[in-house]
Amino acid sequence: MKKCFLGISFVVSILICSSCTINKPVEQVKTITVSGSGSVSVKPDLVHLKFLVKTSDWNVSNAVEKNAQNSANVIAAIKEVGVDNEDISTSDYRISQDNSKDYPGKYTVTNSITVLVRNIEKTGNVIDEAVKNGANGLTSFEYSVSDTATALRQARTLAVQDAQDAAALLAGASGCILGNVMDIQENGHSSYANTRMLKAVAFDSTTTPIEAGTVTISTSVSITYALQ
DSSP states (O other), rough: HHHHHHHHHHHHHHHHHHHHHHHHOOOOOEEEEEEEEEEEEEOOEEEEEEEEEEEEEEEEEHHHHHHHHHHHHHHHHHHHTTTGGGGGGEEEEEEEESSSSSOOOOOEEEEEEEESSGGGGGGHHHHHHHHTTTTOOOEEEEEOOOEEEEEEEHHHHHHHHHHHHHHHHHHHHHOOEEEEEEEEEEEEEEEEEEEOOOOOOOOOOOOOOOOEEEEEEEEEEEEEEEEE
């Protein structure tokens, strides 16, 4: 009987200890979430232009014919400067009539010609030749970079470093130690062109002066770190 009693007591003790282990609350991990940003400025190697060819006439057929001839002249002139055919396209074409008066007005035809200039040193020549040969408006001028991947990688590295510096500072100030990364998210990236389009040059120059500025590639991240 004594041995049996001891065995029962031993089993009860195991059950009590197991119950204590199962009901023990899970320790919450302390975290800190910070944001970081990074940007890299690079020299552009592409220019996007959009020319407007606009003609008006009382007769719609005449307006269309004039516009077609002027547009053909503009495209031919741009090609002569050295722009390839695949870098020239029509982005918009419209025919409208002025009905703002009590009687029908003239017909207006507009043709928007988009041009990609891969040699930015020729940008001034492209603009001049387009205007001389029929373009009567430049509605868009934008620099860009053909290889944004390298600059974006650099910007992302800077953004992560910025976030880590902020997290380390806040953790240290609060008496904690920065632990492992628990979560990381990129909030998005963008590019911004800082242009200087018209810069004074020598007075004997007959070409529209164009000076490339810079294109800034930016990104931001949010990172959650564990605290110890």
